[in-house]
Amino acid sequence: MWKTTTVILVLAIGLYHLIFNSEQLKKPDLPETFWGPDKNKGASKEIRPFKIDVPQSVLDDLNKRLENPRLNVEPLEGVAWTYGVPAPYLKNIIEYWRNKYNWNERQALLNKYPQFVTNIQGLNIHFYHVKPSNLPKNKKIKVIPLLMVHGWPGSVVEFQKIIPLLTTPKQDRDFVFEVIAPSLPGYGFSDAAVRPGLSPAHIGIIFKNLMTRLGFEKYYIQGGDWGAIITSSMAVLYPEKIFGLHSNMCTSKLFNNFWYIIGTYFPSLVVDKKYENRIYPMKDKFFFILEESGYFHLQATKPDTIGLALMNSPVSLAGYILEKFSTWTNKEYKTRKDGGLLEKFTLDELLDNIMVYWVTDSITSSARLYAEANTHKNRDLQIDDMPIDVPTACALFPHELMYVPEKLLKSRYLNLIQVNHMPGGGHFAAMEEPLLLANDIYDFVAKVEKLSKKDDKKATAIPQQDNKKTQK
Numbered sequence: 001m002w003k004t005t006t007v008i009l010v011l012a013i014g015l016y017h018l019i020f021n022s023e024q025l026k027k028p029d030l031p032e033t034f035w036g037p038d039k040n041k042g043a044s045k046e047i048r049p050f051k052i053d054v055p056q057s058v059l060d061d062l063n064k065r066l067e068n069p070r071l072n073v074e075p076l077e078g079v080a081w082t083y084g085v086p087a088p089y090l091k092n093i094i095e096y097w098r099n100k101y102n103w104n105e106r107q108a109l110l111n112k113y114p115q116f117v118t119n120i121q122g123l124n125i126h127f128y129h130v131k132p133s134n135l136p137k138n139k140k141i142k143v144i145p146l147l148m149v150h151g152w153p154g155s156v157v158e159f160q161k162i163i164p165l166l167t168t169p170k171q172d173r174d175f176v177f178e179v180i181a182p183s184l185p186g187y188g189f190s191d192a193a194v195r196p197g198l199s200p201a202h203i204g205i206i207f208k209n210l211m212t213r214l215g216f217e218k219y220y221i222q223g224g225d226w227g228a229i230i231t232s233s234m235a236v237l238y239p240e241k242i243f244g245l246h247s248n249m250c251t252s253k254l255f256n257n258f259w260y261i262i263g264t265y266f267p268s269l270v271v272d273k274k275y276e277n278r279i280y281p282m283k284d285k286f287f288f289i290l291e292e293s294g295y296f297h298l299q300a301t302k303p304d305t306i307g308l309a310l311m312n313s314p315v316s317l318a319g320y321i322l323e324k325f326s327t328w329t330n331k332e333y334k335t336r337k338d339g340g341l342l343e344k345f346t347l348d349e350l351l352d353n354i355m356v357y358w359v360t361d362s363i364t365s366s367a368r369l370y371a372e373a374n375t376h377k378n379r380d381l382q383i384d385d386m387p388i389d390v391p392t393a394c395a396l397f398p399h400e401l402m403y404v405p406e407k408l409l410k411s412r413y414l415n416l417i418q419v420n421h422m423p424g425g426g427h428f429a430a431m432e433e434p435l436l437l438a439n440d441i442y443d444f445v446a447k448v449e450k451l452s453k454k455d456d457k458k459a460t461a462i463p464q465q466d467n468k469k470t471q472k
Helices: 001-024 058-067 085-101 105-108 163-167 200-213 226-237 256-265 273-278 282-294 293-299 303-311 316-326 331-333 347-360 365-375 375-383 434-460 462-472
Strands: 048-050 114-121 123-130 142-149 174-181 219-223 244-247 392-396 417-419
Touching: 058 085, 058 114, 058 282, 058 316, 058 347, 085 316, 085 347, 105 347, 123 163, 123 200, 142 200, 142 226, 142 293, 163 174, 163 316, 163 434, 174 200, 174 434, 200 365, 219 226, 219 434, 226 244, 244 434, 293 303, 293 365, 303 316, 303 365, 316 347, 347 365, 392 434, 417 434
Parallel strands: 142 174, 142 219, 219 244, 244 392, 392 417
Antiparallel strands: 048 114, 114 123, 123 174
8 A cells, every 4th residue: 555655646746846847947048158267358269280298397297206106005805996996906007107108109199180279268179170081982971070078087088999980981881970079178188167157068058169160060969978968968059050969878867766766666667677677776776876976076066175186196196087997887897806997998098098187287177067067056057957859869888877768768868769778888988899889879870861861852852733733
């Protein structure tokens, strides 16, 4: 009896919020705020070539700070990485960083693809812009613009392996991508805002303006982590500019808690049986998220405190970031002595990403995005609750931190044309499984392009009766 009463009560509350919230949601008209210092108000809109060129003085300072790491605390017996990064393992990484890692070689690799900087809304925004090469002469290939957006604690380093897969023509496709991959404001080589308020939606405005400046009035968008939230915001605010949205971290806040509770009694209403273990029992998933989200609360409330601590020690910065690349790749890796860190990545790749944060002094400004996203002002916009009408694909990687079943995704993504449960991979999909992600993007775009061609034919077709009139 009590189960029935509980279900009826939850249903009533859920339906009330469904009706009430759907009536309240309204797309905001956000201003194109100037985020830079006053001196940038007359900044040129020129798109300038850019190359990473770290001064030797910065590298010398780094080496001095790596000389005597205080890593003498022994981990507890048998805990592996469940308490975080073990000091002995981190000590080995620091030794490699100092004695074997070659920044000059790695910098040359990061400079392999064309990079640019342009000033938008007062901020110098850094981005890769990679056009396809080796286009076949005997086959017409359509070049399609694709905006790819990274997250935290990643950077544009995440896209190094997937860029050539997307910009090299495939035999079985009649299109290829022109990739634009910007560094988020306050991350890496993009300027940070000098005043509060730069939320994911506002970053979406900057990236919309970046694409316009590059001459693209309509394009595809792709992202994970913050990139997923930013691109979803763009799809809400500027659907007329988006051919399609591909995400490897699709979320749907709208009524999720309501349905998850219902699912504890009737799981088939929420999730297919073979994926039930990704949600239930809810207690296990709740405690996992609680265990892994301490960084989130810290960065959402006191980003400058943690930022200053990390930016004064490359050892601390490495430990803080590498722990995420272990657990977020596969939560089971924290039970291993090596954290599974090198299962999907090389140590050079991981250090490349850390170097981007270190040489640009950007860990503090990157952490601020959590604070900006969680202000009352930003939450009141309710952009993350708003439905998305543009064609959407969700790539669901099995080791992603959160799992949202297809039935719930459809409550937000109203034109969900592709949902794939990927065979492997976790949070850093582009870096872990570049081929899987690239193929999923190709499949999605092929579907959208095919649908678009059908719509074009319908729009241009002459009705039969009009055709007869023409013949007369």
